[in-house]
Amino acid sequence: MNPVISMSEVTKRYGDVTALDDVSLSVRENTITGLLGRNGAGKSTLMGLLTGQALPGSGRIEVFGSHPYENEAVLSQVSFIKESQRYPDNFRVRHVLRAARALYPNWDQEFAESLLEDFQLPPSRRVVKLSRGMFSAVGIVIGLASRAPLTLFDEPYLGLDAVARQLFYDRLLADYAENPRTVVLSTHLIDEVSDLIEHVLLIDGGRMLLDQDAETLREHAVTVTGPTAAVDEFTAEHEELHREQVGGFARVTVRNTGASADRTRARGHGVELEPVSLQQLVVHTTTRNTSSKESSR
Numbered sequence: 001m002n003p004v005i006s007m008s009e010v011t012k013r014y015g016d017v018t019a020l021d022d023v024s025l026s027v028r029e030n031t032i033t034g035l036l037g038r039n040g041a042g043k044s045t046l047m048g049l050l051t052g053q054a055l056p057g058s059g060r061i062e063v064f065g066s067h068p069y070e071n072e073a074v075l076s077q078v079s080f081i082k083e084s085q086r087y088p089d090n091f092r093v094r095h096v097l098r099a100a101r102a103l104y105p106n107w108d109q110e111f112a113e114s115l116l117e118d119f120q121l122p123p124s125r126r127v128v129k130l131s132r133g134m135f136s137a138v139g140i141v142i143g144l145a146s147r148a149p150l151t152l153f154d155e156p157y158l159g160l161d162a163v164a165r166q167l168f169y170d171r172l173l174a175d176y177a178e179n180p181r182t183v184v185l186s187t188h189l190i191d192e193v194s195d196l197i198e199h200v201l202l203i204d205g206g207r208m209l210l211d212q213d214a215e216t217l218r219e220h221a222v223t224v225t226g227p228t229a230a231v232d233e234f235t236a237e238h239e240e241l242h243r244e245q246v247g248g249f250a251r252v253t254v255r256n257t258g259a260s261a262d263r264t265r266a267r268g269h270g271v272e273l274e275p276v277s278l279q280q281l282v283v284h285t286t287t288r289n290t291s292s293k294e295s296s297r
């Protein structure tokens with residue numbers, strides 16, 4: 001099956017800042033992908049290119065098999081929700097919904113109205129008078145109710161409290177199960193979305209560090225704890241991703257080779273094995289990337 005998004009060797013520079021550096025990736029149809037990365041990693045730049053808001057300096061971008069720039073056939077299938085969205089000053093919540101209804105062919109008005117209630121958004125309130133969290137919720141309502149074949153959420157929850165964020169995850173999952181589509185969600189809240197996302201794109205300093213199924217990634221690494229000598233013996237020959245050491249004890253995360261996740265072998269060595277959360281994996285991978293860049297300077 002052809003991917004919905006395909007990028008090949010894409011570079012984007014702003015003056016002397018390389019926002020994206022030789023990025024290649026692909027996103028399969030009907031998946032929820034987490035686009036993860038630190039501040040300034042290049043996530044918004046990547047989404048801007050996918051939605052035809054800018055052209056890359058070099059490389060090839062395809063969305064639904066064609067380049068997205070000024071391409072109505074592609075862009076009509078895409079819903080892009082970002083925090084910096086602006087609306088005319090006189091717009092009320094219901095005006096935003098009306099505009100979205102006209103814009104998105106798959107718009108579901110009933111669903112939109114039920115989401116307004118869920119997020120306690122008064123339809124007649126002016127958008128400029130909404131609290132920060134309510135403003136984010138408007139974007140979420142549009143992103144969900146548009147049911148676009150490709151929906152991109154660029155950190156859609158700024159200002160949303162934990163209850164509203166959970167509501168977003170619940171509504172997204174339930175609606176996605178009934179109306180499968182391709183969703184890309186950029187976020188810093190990795191733990192919160194780790195059960196939601198099926199595919200992980202991790203970007204750092206404009207470079208793609210991981211492009212992998214979440215399932216494979218969860219088995220990607222293992223943390224070994226115990227007396228330092230025993231841990232070192234058990235993890236010898238393994239690629240070390242992270243190490244913490246206190247007194248004679250060590251906690252070492254290594255790339256999983258199968259042998260490293262063998263509990264019987266671990267018991268024999270007097271060490272314990274723990275799974276690595278997606279958040280820990282992302283932090284370790286990103287930190288390693290930063291320190292390897294620094295040591296090569």
Ligand SMILES: Nc1ncnc2c1ncn2[C@@H]1O[C@H](COP(=O)(O)OP(=O)(O)OP(=O)(O)O)[C@@H](O)[C@H]1O
Pocket residue numbers: 014015017018019037038039040041042043044045046
């Ligand atoms: N229009 C621009 N002009 C100059 N530099 C830019 C521009 N847009 C982005 N950048 C730079 O490109 C890099 C990537 O920025 P981008 O906004 O894509 O990161 P991000 O991962 O979305 O960050 P955050 O999580 O903080 O929103 C940063 O160094 C940023 O300063």
